[in-house]
Amino acid sequence: RFWCRGSQEQDAQQPRPQEASQSWYPPSVVGSSPGSSRPGTPNSPAVHVSPAEAAGVISLLKDKSVDDLRKLLTDKDAYNQFLFSLDQVKIQNNIRDELRKETLQLARENLEKEPRIVELRNQCRIIRTTELAAAQEKLNELERKKDEMLRSSSPASLLHKLQEAMAKAEDESEALHRQFLDREIDLPTFVQRYKKLRTTYHKRALIHLAAKTSTG
Structure with missing residues (x-):
């Protein structure tokens, strides 16, 4: 018991470390x-x-x-x-202030451009609803004409037109021959016109035969 009391008194007499x-x-x-x-905080930024x-x-x-x-x-x-x-801190603060001023200036400029942006947006909307629609209709019409031209210029279409031209020359030759037999025209006129029609017919016939052979 005495030893414990002495230990407690000794502990009480020892000075406590001063708190930081x-x-x-x-x-x-x-x-x-x-x-x-x-100690340093582990999560504090380096x-x-x-x-x-x-x-x-x-x-x-x-x-x-x-x-x-x-x-x-x-x-x-x-x-x-x-x-x-400190000079380093002054430099950083100056850079920060300059960036802040530039950001504010850009924000003001963007706000000043807002009415112009709205106006341009409205103009684009009008163009889409009016001028663009008319241009689209014209483009569709040109596309239709192009398709018609391509169809009329196809090999099959050209052969068909050439065959029709041959038949026309043949009909004109026969009609001219009947006129000569009916004595509606004289011999020199008949020979001149008939020769021309038959030459045209045979040219078209040769072209038709060559084209049909190459495509067939």
């Missing part, structure tokens, strides 16, 4: 300090600093007193004042 002052400073920075009692930038920050911190450094860890306003005085 709670700092608002980022956990990743506080945890990286060798004497800090707060800060990538080049050696030149780190050397520049160290050169600014090395001349500060311990009180000034402690104030940077505990005083948010002092830390912000020091942070925003």
